[in-house]
Amino acid sequence: MSDPTLLVLSSLAEGDKHGYAMMQDIETFAGIRLGPGTLYGAITRLEEHGWIRPVGAKSRRQPYTITPSGRHHLRQELATLRQIVKTGLSRVKHA
């Protein structure tokens, strides 16, 4: 799971964060260091889809929150991934 948008959604599912906090959180739970361009590319796409939105007063370190539709999308994507992981593990086991 290295899709930056899923990583960002997963990070925000735990709580609101600004860009650098997301970067650190993703590195902690996924072991992936997102570059600044990749992170903000994902933030831009997610905001366009309405899956995240800025919260609080406008600030240079702008926090973002996951929206209900973003949480729904994340659930769907994770369910698909779980199915892929389950199938893959079972096939590897029997190969």
Place this chain on the structure above:
Amino acid sequence: MKNIARFLIRIYPASWRARYGEEFEALLEDSASGWPAIFDLLKGAIQMQLSAPLFPKLALILSVAGLGAGLAISFMVTPRYVSRAGMAFEGSASSADFREFLMQCENEVLSRASLKGVIQDPRLDLYPEERAGTPLEDVIETMRRSIMIRLDGHGSARLSFHIDFSYRDPVKAQLTVQALMVRFEGANLHLPAPVNLSVVDPPSPPAKAVFPDRWIFMAIGFGAGSVAALLIAIFRRPPPPMPLPAQAA
């Protein structure tokens, strides 16, 4: 490195910078910088530019305009026609001797006196505009650069070569090659031991201009238009900042 990263924010689309610029800059201040981050910034900027709504339209308009300008310019530049003739030394001489003959003849044919005679030949009257405004020495040099003498093949009994001349008038280009061949024959007679010099191919009548190649002009115009669109997208001044979307209570 941080300065490079900050500079690279400028190549993101202006509308994107207006919305995310400040917080993106804050992220760059907080996070570690290095070459991976710089490449990531570049990659992100290119992706953003290509997905910006204005870019495809701008690129299309400027590229098509560039293509049209390239085509128009190709009609404005003076065309060049090339005539070519083939000749061969034949006889009982070594390959090295033939090469020496060719070099000696070439030096004589391309000499100042020889080319001056060709240029001022009333039948040819080459470079009239240039002669009116520039010294004859410069015109001779121009002509020398327009003549190409190349070896085609050589063996123990034969050495063949060709003569090219490019000029704006196709008829004069052909006549000039004819005149140069005559001078080659004259130069051959001045060799210490003249050999047989024959015409392999008579001067070709130039069917179409070798310059300008309209496709190349159009391709350059198209490319220049695309690059211009990219530069405009990069250096365009950002619009006034957009307000953040409405916050949930």
